Amino acid sequence: MDRQQLQSLLGQMTLDEKVAQLLQLATPFFEGADDAGMITGPMASLGVTEREVRGAGSVLGLSGAQQVIDIQTNHLKFNRLGIPLLVMSDIVHGFKTIFPIPLAIGCSWDMALAERSAEVAAREAAVSGVHVTFAPMVDLVRDPRWGRVMESTGEDPYLNGLYARAFVRGFQGKDLTGDTDRVAACVKHFAGYGAAEAGRDYNTVDLSERQLREFYLSAYKAALDEGCEMVMTSFNTIDGIPASGNRWLMRTLLREEWGFDGVLISDWGAVKELIPHGVAADESEAALKAIRAGVDIEMMTPCYVHHLADLVRSGAVEERLVDEAAMRVLELKRKLGLFERPLRGADPEREREVVFCEEHRAAARALAVKSCVLLQNDNDVLPLAPAAKVALIGPFAGSGDILGAWSWQGAKEDAVTLHDGLLAAGLDPARLVVADGCGVDAAATAEQLDAALAAAREADVVVLALGEHAWMSGEASCRADIRLPEAQLALIAALKPLGKPTAAILFNGRPLDLHGVADQVDAVLEAWFPGSEGGAAVAELLLGKASPSGRLAMSFPYAVGQVPVYYNAYNTGRPNVPTAPDHYVSKYLDIPNEPLYPFGYGLGYTTFAYGEPTLSANELTAGGELTVSVRVTNTGRRIGEETVQLYVRDIAGDVVRPVKELKDYRKLVLAPGETAEAVFTLAEPQLRYYHANLTWTSDPGEFVVFVGPNSRDAAGVRFRLTAAV
Numbered sequence: 001m002d003r004q005q006l007q008s009l010l011g012q013m014t015l016d017e018k019v020a021q022l023l024q025l026a027t028p029f030f031e032g033a034d035d036a037g038m039i040t041g042p043m044a045s046l047g048v049t050e051r052e053v054r055g056a057g058s059v060l061g062l063s064g065a066q067q068v069i070d071i072q073t074n075h076l077k078f079n080r081l082g083i084p085l086l087v088m089s090d091i092v093h094g095f096k097t098i099f100p101i102p103l104a105i106g107c108s109w110d111m112a113l114a115e116r117s118a119e120v121a122a123r124e125a126a127v128s129g130v131h132v133t134f135a136p137m138v139d140l141v142r143d144p145r146w147g148r149v150m151e152s153t154g155e156d157p158y159l160n161g162l163y164a165r166a167f168v169r170g171f172q173g174k175d176l177t178g179d180t181d182r183v184a185a186c187v188k189h190f191a192g193y194g195a196a197e198a199g200r201d202y203n204t205v206d207l208s209e210r211q212l213r214e215f216y217l218s219a220y221k222a223a224l225d226e227g228c229e230m231v232m233t234s235f236n237t238i239d240g241i242p243a244s245g246n247r248w249l250m251r252t253l254l255r256e257e258w259g260f261d262g263v264l265i266s267d268w269g270a271v272k273e274l275i276p277h278g279v280a281a282d283e284s285e286a287a288l289k290a291i292r293a294g295v296d297i298e299m300m301t302p303c304y305v306h307h308l309a310d311l312v313r314s315g316a317v318e319e320r321l322v323d324e325a326a327m328r329v330l331e332l333k334r335k336l337g338l339f340e341r342p343l344r345g346a347d348p349e350r351e352r353e354v355v356f357c358e359e360h361r362a363a364a365r366a367l368a369v370k371s372c373v374l375l376q377n378d379n380d381v382l383p384l385a386p387a388a389k390v391a392l393i394g395p396f397a398g399s400g401d402i403l404g405a406w407s408w409q410g411a412k413e414d415a416v417t418l419h420d421g422l423l424a425a426g427l428d429p430a431r432l433v434v435a436d437g438c439g440v441d442a443a444a445t446a447e448q449l450d451a452a453l454a455a456a457r458e459a460d461v462v463v464l465a466l467g468e469h470a471w472m473s474g475e476a477s478c479r480a481d482i483r484l485p486e487a488q489l490a491l492i493a494a495l496k497p498l499g500k501p502t503a504a505i506l507f508n509g510r511p512l513d514l515h516g517v518a519d520q521v522d523a524v525l526e527a528w529f530p531g532s533e534g535g536a537a538v539a540e541l542l543l544g545k546a547s548p549s550g551r552l553a554m555s556f557p558y559a560v561g562q563v564p565v566y567y568n569a570y571n572t573g574r575p576n577v578p579t580a581p582d583h584y585v586s587k588y589l590d591i592p593n594e595p596l597y598p599f600g601y602g603l604g605y606t607t608f609a610y611g612e613p614t615l616s617a618n619e620l621t622a623g624g625e626l627t628v629s630v631r632v633t634n635t636g637r638r639i640g641e642e643t644v645q646l647y648v649r650d651i652a653g654d655v656v657r658p659v660k661e662l663k664d665y666r667k668l669v670l671a672p673g674e675t676a677e678a679v680f681t682l683a684e685p686q687l688r689y690y691h692a693n694l695t696w697t698s699d700p701g702e703f704v705v706f707v708g709p710n711s712r713d714a715a716g717v718r719f720r721l722t723a724a725v
């Protein structure tokens with residue numbers, strides 16, 4: 001099917017058939033379909049007819065090779081022009097083989113493994129019949145109260161952009177038509193969803209265009225520059241207009257300024273939500289505003305199928321808009337080769353070999369090892385001493401609830417628990433005593449507490465396996481109190497008097513307020529929700545078979561009262577300078593300004609020393625390059641991986657500038673005593689930003705380049721940019 005044939009197909013379609021292509025329904029609408037043509041499912045609840053379901057353009061939440069084959073085959077029988085369904089699903093960090101949550105992957109700073117995770121997810125999804133995944137989610141986040149931080153890669157636009165590209169490459173590959181082991185990607189949620197006020201999901205977002213462009217938009221643009229096929233609208237408002245009805249955001253910026261001509265799909269129900277938002281009086285006005293904004297597919301609400309044809313017939317909407325939307329949907333089907341191969345990669349036989357295979361699980365394990373972040377390791381409690389007797393205590397000791405909130409195809413019972421991981425990694429069962437101690441949020445019973453105390457007493461070291469239920473983060477799962485549940489804090493306090501060396505392993509979906517944890521234990525390893533192989537990965541780290549190398553992609557607040565707290569903030573006119581205390585400065589009376597652990601932070605099992613950064617010159621001209629070098633030495637006793645980070649500060653801009661901006665990083669693997677040089681190049685384009693009039697350019701003046709192990713402990717050197725572009 002070429003473009004000309006597609007145009008001809010469009011020309012054969014009735015207005016109602018074109019509108020039906022813009023309808024996306026969940027799987028139940030198509031299940032139970034049989035030769036009699038009766039479709040079971042909640043049609044009545046949504047007020048759609050059999051004709052509309054038969055004409056629908058796509059289905060969401062469907063997977064399983066045989067089920068897809070059955071539904072697609074049946075759909076083609078009843079679709080007048082034989083137009084196949086697009087099968088879309090949320091494959092966010094794995095299909096059946098669940099990888100660490102994206103916030104964990106964000107801490108790996110390893111784009112090759114990130115890309116591999118998406119490639120594996122695509123391979124398993126495609127053989128199970130999926131054509132499009134609703135990923136990557138690239139919303140920038142600064143508020144750990146928001147449940148969906150788990151789905152993001154953190155607070156930095158540069159790093160988010162690298163991950164956006166890596167995920168799109170992994171999902172889509174280089175030949176979406178010929179390579180049926182890949183799926184089309186859908187970057188989401190456009191735009192600014194992570195800036196919800198008060199960290200409450202679906203809440204108002206009100207950002208200046210500068211903030212939006214400087215921090216929130218760049219990763220979506222990176223995904224599209226990498227060839228991402230689809231965009232999903234966000235639930236929130238932007239400048240008072242919900243994204244799904246926002247013509248500036250969708251037409252002016254996305255389609256005209258960025259030149260995106262792919263499919264734009266609403267988030268679930270977001271078109272009809274224009275009514276409760278208060279910008280549409282009814283479904284008809286919602287349909288009018290959404291189609292004018294350029295939304296092609298309406299997910300799971302019937303405003304388009306109920307009203308769009310009438311709006312065209314009444315002249316309120318030009319049929320051209322419907323034709324363009326339907327054409328984009330048909331074009332995506334063409335790109336995926338669905339007209340020639342409507343079953344595409346669905347293959348029940350191969351599905352059994354590919355899905356959850358050892359090769360995929362090994363990839364998940366490798367990424368989980370890289371995604372864990374060692375936040376504290378007083379007295380070198382980790383790695384565990386080879387002969388130590390270990391008390392593994394806590395609700396996550398044997399829990400499979402380590403897959404995270406977007407793991408609907410993954411099975412907790414298939415997950416490697418920490419307990420099983422330790423034994424599989426060679427820990428002698430005779431040296432392991434286990435007690436659950438308490439529930440995730442259920443207080444310890446007397447028996448549980450007694451058993452935990454007894455286990456700790458007989459052990460040389462205590463490993464606490466703590467965290468959040470997976471459902472305590474993710475969509476609509478926000479928390480105002482981001483500490484560990486009281487039950488677990490009480491367990492830590494009860495064990496403290498025993499004075500045993502203690503390491504806390506955290507399985508959670510957000511940066512936590514670690515009061516009652518970090519101040520009570522020796523070591524803290526942030527494991528996030530590490531996925532199907534999580535227990536195996538953490539065990540490798542605890543036993544020293546691998547060293548932690550993760551670096552935080554999102555700040556850990558000192559307390560929730562600091563939120564939002566992020567490294568690339570503005571200096572203010574009254575910065576709080578701890579070395580020069582003053583009352584009338586930007587500060588709190590009761591807590592520090594600094595987060596507990598900053599962006600980019602993470603420890604390993606060795607230590608590194610940094611030389612002073614040196615520059616090839618102290619002036620940079622437009623068109624020229626500066627080389628920035630720093631020598632790093634492994635001053636410890638174990639091999640280790642260091643992520644050397646390069647930040648820049650523009651001392652005086654046309655508008656205020658962040659005190660630091662990540663611009664590059666290098667990974668060095670160094671043996672004990674080994675020294676290597678990290679070398680970076682800086683060029684004028686990396687110094688550009690949105691000026692007062694929103695032009696994207698640089699200006700001459702003083703800058704500081706910082707190099708170091710994280711956003712806090714980085715040494716700075718000044719240089720000048722000598723000529724504006």
Ligand code: GLC
Pocket residue numbers: 060090134188267268475
């Ligand atoms: C949800 C989410 C979105 C997801 C969609 C389909 O509401 O916001 O991320 O892709 O619905 O499941």
